[in-house]
Amino acid sequence: xxxxxxxxxxxxxxxxxxxVVDLHTDLDPxxxxxxxRITAASVNGDFFxxxxxxxxxxxxxxxxxxxxxxxEEIAESVRAxxxxxxxxxxxxxxxxxTAVRRALGHATRWEDHDWEVMPAVQxxxxxxxxxxxxxxxxxxxxxxxxxxxxxxxxxxAVVIGSFQSLANEVDSEAAERLGATVVRRITGGGAMxxxxxxxxxxxxxxxxxxxxxxxxxxxxxxxxxxxxxxxxSIGITASYKPLNDIVSTEGKIGGAAQKRLAxxxxxxxxxxxxxxxxxxxxxxxxxxxxxxxxxxxTSAAKRVDPLRSQTGLARQEILDxxxxxxxxxxxxxxxxxxxxxxxxxxxxxxxxxxxxxxxARVP
Numbered sequence: 027x028x029x030x031x032x033x034x035x036x037x038x039x040x041x042x043x044x045x046v047v048d049l050h051t052d053l054d055p056x057x058x059x060x061x062x063r064i065t066a067a068s069v070n071g072d073f074f075x076x077x078x079x080x081x082x083x084x085x086x087x088x089x090x091x092x093x094x095x096x097x098e099e100i101a102e103s104v105r106a107x108x109x110x111x112x113x114x115x116x117x118x119x120x121x122x123x124t125a126v127r128r129a130l131g132h133a134t135r136w137e138d139h140d141w142e143v144m145p146a147v148q149x150x151x152x153x154x155x156x157x158x159x160x161x162x163x164x165x166x167x168x169x170x171x172x173x174x175x176x177x178x179x180x181x182x183a184v185v186i187g188s189f190q191s192l193a194n195e196v197d198s199e200a201a202e203r204l205g206a207t208v209v210r211r212i213t214g215g216g217a218m219x220x221x222x223x224x225x226x227x228x229x230x231x232x233x234x235x236x237x238x239x240x241x242x243x244x245x246x247x248x249x250x251x252x253x254x255x256x257x258x259s260i261g262i263t264a265s266y267k268p269l270n271d272i273v274s275t276e277g278k279i280g281g282a283a284q285k286r287l288a289x290x291x292x293x294x295x296x297x298x299x300x301x302x303x304x305x306x307x308x309x310x311x312x313x314x315x316x317x318x319x320x321x322x323x324t325s326a327a328k329r330v331d332p333l334r335s336q337t338g339l340a341r342q343e344i345l346d347x348x349x350x351x352x353x354x355x356x357x358x359x360x361x362x363x364x365x366x367x368x369x370x371x372x373x374x375x376x377x378x379x380x381x382x383x384x385x386a387r388v389p
Contacts, residue, residue, distance in 0.1 A: 030050055030051070030052060030065070031050065031051045031052075031053065031062075032048070032049070032050055033047075033048070033049040033050075033051065033129040033130055033131075034046070034047070034048050034049075034129055035047050035049075035125040035126060035127070035128035035129025035130070035133075036125060036128065036135075037121055037124040037125040037128060037239075039116060039117050039118075039121050040244070040247040040248050040251055041247070042073075042116040042117055042121070043071055043072050043073035043074070043115075043116030043117050044071045044072050044073070045069070045071045045073060045117050045121045045122055045124075045125045046069070046070045046071045046125060047067060047068065047069050047070075047088070047122065047125040047126050047129050048067070048068040048070070048129075049064050049066065049067050049068075049088070049126070049129050049130070050064070050065045050066035050067075051063060051064055051065060051093050051130075052065045061092070062092070062093045063090055063091060063092050063093065064088050064089055064090065064091050064092075064093065064126075065089065066089065067084075067085045067086075067088035067089055068085060069081065069084040069085055069088070069122060069125075071117070072116075073114065073115060073116045073117040074114075074115035074116055075112070075113070075114055075115070076112065076113045076115075077109075077111070077112065079109075080108060080109060080112035083107050083108050083109060083112065084104060084107075084108065084122065086107055087103045087104045087106070087107035087108065088100070088103070088104075088122075088126060091103060091126075093130050095126075097120065097123045097124070097127060097238075097239045097240075098123075100119075100122065100123035100126050100127070101119040101120050101122070101123045102119075104119035104122055104123070105119055120239070120240075120241065120244070123239050124238075124239035124240060126239075127238050127239040128238075128239070132235070132238050132239070133235055133236070133237075133238035133239050134233065134235040134236050134238070135236075136236070136356055139171065139172050139232075139233070139236070140171045140357075140359075141171060141172055141173065141174070141352075141356040141357065141358035141359075142170075142171050142172070142173040142174075142358055142359055142360075142361035143173065143174045143175075143349055143352050143353050143358040143359070143360060143361065144173060144174070144175040144176065144360075144361055144362065144363065145176055145345070145346075145349050145360065146176035146177060146178035146345050147178060147362075147363065148178040148179060148180050149177075149178070149179060149180070150179065150180060150181060150183075150207070150375075151179045151181070151183035151185060151207065151209055151220055152183070152207060152209045152375050152379045152380060153368075153371055153372065153375055154177050154179060154227075154229075155185065155209050155210075155211045155212070155379055156370075156371040156372075156374040156375050156378070156379050157175070157229075157363065157367070157368075157371045158211065158212060158213070158229050158231070158285075158293045158295065159212055159287075159293070159371075159374060160367050160370045160371045160374065161173065161175065161229075161231040161293075161363075161367060162231040162232075162285075162287055162289070162291040162292065162293040163287060163289045163291055164231075164291075164367065165231045165232060165233060165289075165291040166233065166234070166287055166288075166289030166290035166291025166292075167289050167290070167291075170364075170367075171361075172230075172231060172232045172233060172236070173230070173231050173358075173361065174228055174229070174230050174352045174358065175228060175229045175230075175231070175363075176226075176227070176228050176345055176348060176349060177225075177227040177228065177229070178345070179220065179222060179227075180222055181205070181206075181207065181222055182204055182205055182206040182207070182219075182220065182221050182222065182306075183206055183207045183208070183209055183219075183220045184196055184201055184206050184207070184208045184209070184217060184218070184219055184220070184310055184311070185209050185210075185211055185217065185218045185220055186208070186209070186210050186211070186217040186218075187210075187211065187213065187214045187215040187216055187217065187283065188210065188211060188212055188213055188214050188285070189214055189388060190210075190216070190217060190388060191388050191389065192208070192210075192385065192386045192388060192389060193389055194312060194313065195217045195311060195312060195313055196208055196217065196310060196311065196312065197309065197310055197311070197312055200309040200310045201310050203309075204306060204309065204310060206219070206310055208385060209379055209380075209385070210379070210384055210385050210387065211283075212285050212293070213283035213284055213285040213293060213295065214283055214284075214285070215270065215281065215282075215283030216281065216313070217311055217313065218297055219302070219306060219307040219310050219311055220297075221302065221303060221306065223300070223301070223341060224299065224300055224301050224302045224303070225280075225297050225298065225299060225300055225302070226280075226297075226298045226300050226333060226341065226344050226345060226348070227295065227296065227297045227298070228253075228295065228296055228348060229293055229294070229295040230249055230292075230293065230294040230295070231291060231292075231293055232249070232291065232292050232293075232294065233290060233291060233292070234286055234290050234291065234292045235290075236249075236292070237249070237292060242269070242284070243268055243269055245284070245294075246266060246268075246269065246270050246282055246284075246294075247266040249282075249284075249294045250266070250272070250282060250294075250296060252351060252352055252355050252356070253272075253296065253348065253351075255351055255355065256347050256348045256351035256352070257274075257279075259347050259351060260337045260339060260343075260344060260347050261336065261337050262274050262279070262332075262333075262336050262337060263275065264279060270282045270283065272296065272298065274332065274336065276332060276336055277332065278332070279298045279299065279332045279333065280296055280297050280298030280299060281296070281297065282294060282295065282296045283295060298332070298333055299330050299331065299332055299333065300331065300333040300334050300341050300344065301330075301331040301333075301334045301341075302330045302331065304330050307330075
């Protein structure tokens with residue numbers, strides 16, 4: 027006799043509609059669970075689909091798929107089965123794949139986790155970069171709850187992306203003259219000149235299951251949907267500009283970067299400009315000079331200050347708004363960095379993040 031199992035999964039498309047799947051899977055006695063298949067499927071939600079009969083095709087696309095099917099395999103089955111004239115509004119085949127993966131237990135939701143939130147603690151930037159690795163490894167191993175951590179930092183620093191050329195990005199002489207420490211982080215993306223009190227930065231350390239079924243492009247707005255709410259609470263209407271820029275009606279506010287670790291954890295961090303001295307930035311960042319060379323910025327006193335000018339708030343008020351929004355939305359409890367985690371971060375600063383071998387690994 028074949029055992030039948032029921033599964034329910036939901037996925038709300040960022041900026042789109044809710045997709046729900048209800049599945050039945052079979053498992054013959056003596057068969058390994060990984061060999062089970064979907065035997066019945068119902069795709070439903072508040073999306074729009076034309077023609078009506080296309081819903082039967084969506085359901086049929088899922089029947090027979092193995093329960094271990096990947097995101098791309100599920101999406102490909104939907105594309106192959108859906109009639110050519112069918113149109114999906116507010117969702118797509120990848121949204122269905124995410125809902126299916128959640129239903130089958132491969133993916134998790136925000137609500138499936140107990141969250142922590144860490145208010146800003148002032149530390150050197152290189153220690154914050156090390157904590158991104160330490161805390162995310164601990165989350166991936168299941169040794170601590172997932173978390174959102176605000177940064178505060180002392181001094182000046184240049185933080186470059188994991189794959190950037192040190193020589194191409196940074197004017198080392200200018201950095202030394204300004205007393206800016208050069209640090210390479212573990213995530214990709216671009217370089218940042220970070221002066222004390224000039225940015226609002228946070229990191230998410232999450233299990234990779236939270237973004238299972240999402241493309242890199244989709245995971246950015248998904249992970250930062252709460253931050254858009256935080257910005258709204260302080261008077262800024264913001265959105266994502268693919269791939270990783272956060273913008274308001276006044277222009278770019280900041281950017282995001284991520285890294286998925288072998289431990290099963292993922293770090294996602296965002297830096298937004300509060301009140302940055304563009305003159306100092308242009309002295310230190312070579313690419314920055316090229317990017318704005320055609321924008322007519324000539325004043326040595328020019329500042330880039332979207333969060334300060336658009337809100338009129340002190341930086342600490344903005345940090346507090348982010349903590350409050352995250353804690354309220356996800357029921358997160360206030361937490362602190364554990365002593366052993368801080369000790370491990372200090373060790374990594376000495377062994378990795380302050381070494382020439384790491385900093386200049388892409389010369």
